Amino acid sequence: EDKVVQSPLSLVVHEGDTVTLNCSYEVTNFRSLLWYKQEKKAPTFLFMLTSSGIEKKSGRLSSILDKKELFSILNITATQTGDSAVYLCALGGKLIFGQGTTLQVKP
């Protein structure tokens, strides 16, 4: 059965720190891996990683996919209080989500 495991489950940092969120997965037929940000409302799309696009970057956020070792990471540099949220990783298709990582950025 396809599965996604995220770590850590929660993280507290101070503004300016760099954080790395982890997502490991098991899948029968890989299509894509997606990252979403959720702030007490619906998830908002961040990145999609596929076999043809294993590295993505947008501003202070970046993500890579390792299809051999079956994991992905989401990096956030120079964190801000507005980055506080739950970060969700999901296998593409009918999305299969991990439990999420709750990030709290303190001023």
Place this chain on the structure above:
Amino acid sequence: DTGVSQDPRHKITKRGQNVTFRCDPISEHNRLYWYRQTLGQGPEFLTYFQNEAQLEKSRLLSDRFSAERPKGSFSTLEIQRTEQGDSAMYLCASSIWRAEEETQYFGPGTRLLVL
């Protein structure tokens, strides 16, 4: 606003009552998904449509749940004889099917509380 919309945003009901939620996808998106999310968990897949055809239902979807997308545009999710365990956030997402490049965009959700 041309995003996914859901109605109502909040619903409180008594156990045993029926409830119906509506989702309006991004126009021209041919796929529509329903998910359920409980506190501290990621969303769980319930069912999805391509145009008006319901292509898959999760084992989580008991017989009390039914979903429709009659004209391939908006969709409804009905829960009959609600139970306290149905309390959750119900999320709708839509996408354009393009093989591995499919990206789902979520609506604001309907938060259901069953008393």
